Amino acid sequence: MKLEKILNNLNSFEKNSFLKIIDNLIADKPKQIKEIDKILNDASGDLKAMDSLNISRVFNLLKNEFSSYLYDEFQKSTSQVDILTDILIRDGNCIMKQDWLSRLYDTELKQLKKKIKVFESELSAEKSDLDESRKRDYLIYKACVHTAYVNDDLNNQERKITFDEQTILNTLSANLELSIEEIKLINYMIIPLKQLEIDEIITELRNLGMVFFSKKTNVVYVADEIVTLIRKIKGKEIADKYFRRILRQLREPQINLVCKKHNIDWRQSIDQKIKEIINEGISMHAVLSTDIYKPDLAITDRKKFVNELCDKNLGISPKIGGATLDDKLTNLVKYFDEIEADDKVGISVDGYEKLLTELTETLPKIKDLIKKEFELQEENVMRSSYLLDYNIKPKDVLEIIPSDSLTKFCDKKGIKTRGSLVENILENFKDAENLYIENYELVGYRDLAGLKENGIKVKESELGILFEDLTRKILSKLGFQVDEDLRKSLNTSKDKADIVVKISEKELILIECKSVKESGYNKFSSVSRQLKSYIQLAEKNGYKVIKSLLVAPEFSDDFIKECGLDYELNLSLITAKSLNLILEGFKETKHKTLPHNLFMRDVLIQEDRILKSIAK
Template identity: 55%
Template sequence: MKLEKILDRLGSIEKNSFIKIIDNIISKNPKNPKEINKILSSSDKGLKSVDNQNISTIFDLTASEFQEHIKCEFQEITSQLDILIDIIIRDGNCIMKQDWFSRLYETEIKNLKNKTKNLNADFENDKSDLSATRKRDYKIYKACLNTAYHNDVENNRDAKITSDELSIILTLSKQLGLSQEEVKLINYSILPIKILDIHEVIKGLKNIGIIFYSNKENTIYVADEMVRMLRKVRQKEVAEKFYRRTLKLLREPIINQIGREHNIDRKLSHSQKIEEIIKEGISFTNLLLEDIYKQGSTLTEKKKALNELCEKGLNISNLKGSVLEDKINSLIEHFENIERDEKVGISLDGFDKLLVELNQSLPKLNKEIKAQFELQDEFVLKADFLLDYNIKPRDILDLISKSDLTKFIKDNGIKQRGDDILNILEHYKDVENLYLENFENVAYRNLNLLKENGITVKESELGIKFEELTKIIFTGLGFNVDDEFKNKLNTNKDMIDILLNLDNNEVIIVECKTSKERGYNKFSTVSRQLKSYQNLALKNDLRIVKILLIAPEFSDDFVTDCEMDTEMNLSLITASTLSNISDAFKASKYTEFPHVLFRDIVINEERIIKALSK
């Protein structure tokens, strides 16, 4: 769930710790002071009185400082912060009831104790599955950590690991090629580990700004933006779902090779080994740099294999970069962009329909998804519910076995030639709703984002498509989009885009403008055009209630020119505002949008949505 949405749910006391940390960062001259001060200058009472959207923006602007703040907390080595963060960044754990979090935490400590015990036994056992080289690596790391932790005791100080010591230990673990799970097990073979009081755990995480806790709902919330930050702190470059998507494309001998390298039980099934590799916290970069190739592969062979994996397996063409490291960084960036994008690749209606039909064909799927993402609810195959956890259609389909996918495709008459998952997504696309969900991208003529979200369209068609979508939105708002009347009025010279017929010779004229450039600024051109439409309507004895101009955004100069115009009753609406008003209208009691609300120069989205919710 996005940070802004979580903040909207909480009271001021529940947001207090988080806001205090950002306030503290702002007071210490952060990297983006101008942008932050611009937001704060509109508020008399500081950050506490800033709206939730702007708090979210300020969090983005202070992200690097906030990340350093979290890293500093790791110096308190007995805090179990590594264990706790590894729980809350797992896919599906961003919203948890307190008792559910307590259960996950206790299970994690229990498993950690068992694994640590087994690792210590492997150290002593000459016949263990650990190779001599791996055992040597473990012993080197353990000896260094032991010295760093206990040298304080010898000097009559509390045992802890300083930031300098921690940076050296982290460098050592990286050079030895240890996974995060291996590091964690060795750490807790030295450090005392016990189950802490869950209320104290939640209080601690809340105080350092990692989680929000709703007392009313007994629920922990971790914002999507925070999950991404915590992954960086734990040096996990991609979400588990993308890691799994990549691993599932690898042949079984390669998975076995990775398993042997990181002490994963060879008796596990292929899919269990994949899950263990993910849990191990093996670096995604290191995996693609070294682990997935045959022994002795040349650099050229590695590049070729990675290109094939991305193009044929992940359907990503033209990875940026000429060297292997750059290509891997490009892939990580691609996954980050997908995760940040709120669009789901198919429409929400299509996602709901997909889940309903998956549940019919594969009745065990609900239980499997619930277990995979550690979800507490009994029935989880609901689009809105899953999207709150940032779980999208592709993430669900990635978890279904090949045989079950084949069965589902046959049961629902889906195309069988080609890639099964892509065929399923195409089948449930629901093009009209998908376009509406991408309304702002159409307004900005953003072909790349449209393509990523499953829409293929020519740039020359975007202007007409934007007009068509705007008509659909106004029809949904209960207006009479009267094309027949408009066509009678239009001349070869004056062509109104959209005419809303209010009856009794009253109309609203709507003009649609798309623009790649940020800040639509062509007021002189568009005002001449709109005035000619106004004269056309007046010649036909029509009363113009309002003229609306829809564009992706407007420059400050454009807004100023509009405010100074005395000849037209003109209001400006951004594409995102119109889309959000449409969503709010669907949930309101109204059957027809009260057009009197269109009274600002720049339509105030917040005011209108508030009015609709009354």
């Protein structure tokens, strides 16, 4: 979940720890101070008084400074931040109930203790499956951790690893190419592993600015933006789901080389090996630069392999650039960072919902698979809105499904199986958006029965939002600049415009959407008050509203008459059917944008007049 959305769910007290850190970073005059000051000045200089959107904007300008702050805190921390952050950065753990986090933490500790026992026995055994050179690396690192931890005894001080000692250990572990899991196992062979209370854990993480906690709902939130920073600090360049995508393109002998290097059982199934490589926290850069190759393979051949991986196997376009192998891998990380930060789903949200519904019908166990893979707590996880809050997109879901199950799904749905099954399925569900737009009028009429007959399953409570969303999409397809950021910045807790279309730098069209069951929308006094408030709000912010537009399935004669008599609003009416017909006609023309002047003439906009105008 994005930072802005999380902040909207919290009260001022629950934001305090985070805002205090941001305030301190601003006080240190960061590089982007001019841009930050501009945002602060617009909000009377008080960070706490700012809305969530602007706080998020300030944070994005401070990402580098916040990352440096977290890095220093990690080095200074004497608690189990390394264990806790391993939980936080996993896909699906950005929103957790308090008891769920507690359960994940308990499980993590139990598994860690078991692994430590096995690892200790392998290190101490004269004969083991460990490679001798690798065993030597482990023992060197272990000896250094031991010295760093117990050398305080010489000065009769409490045992701890200092900041300076930790930075040296970090350098050592990096040069020994140890994974996050290997480091953790060795560290806790030396450092006592104590069970912490969940309240203590949440308080520490909140004070560090890593998580937010809502006492009202007992929910722990980790913003997507912060997850990315924590992951980078820990040496995991990309999210697990993207690393999985890469690993699945490798041949099994290559996967085996990675396993052997990092003490993972290479005799397991390939899916299990991939899962363990991800869980070990092995660096993607290390895997693609050294781990999957035989030692004598030339750098040029390694780069050639990475080129083919990116261009052919992953199908990345435009091509990932880079003069050297390191440059190439750095740019690959940037590519995945951009995908992660992008709100685009890949297919329409409606298509995602339809995909989840049909996956559930064909593959009944899919829900349990998604819950387990992404460590989700809720029972009803097969909802696009729910999964998107966890930044889990359609491709992420499809990539965890075994190939035989995907083939079964494709066969059942008549989807081609040649080539990439995942891409074929995504392509098939891209048309779902058109299905919703085709039924736009029924959505406006809140006709659940009609929608169901046409293959659309939706709750009645969701129809209003769906009608607004479809209106936005239609306007965007007509070439209008639907400005969501501007709408959010203009809206207040009292006045919330549905859609804002930006015509020029300071000129707007305001659009209100009304879905109604009864025939003929007739609440003129109500909608006129709303629109007048929105117009005043826009003008107060320096914008000129050149037109107001009301979209509904139909209007009563009295409503149309009253609208014509009101000269202040400059309001025109358009039915859902007319707007949809205009879109269909627009597709057949060479226009890139529908001239907005065509909406300026009539009280009740007639689609035939507009269609004739654009057909010329």
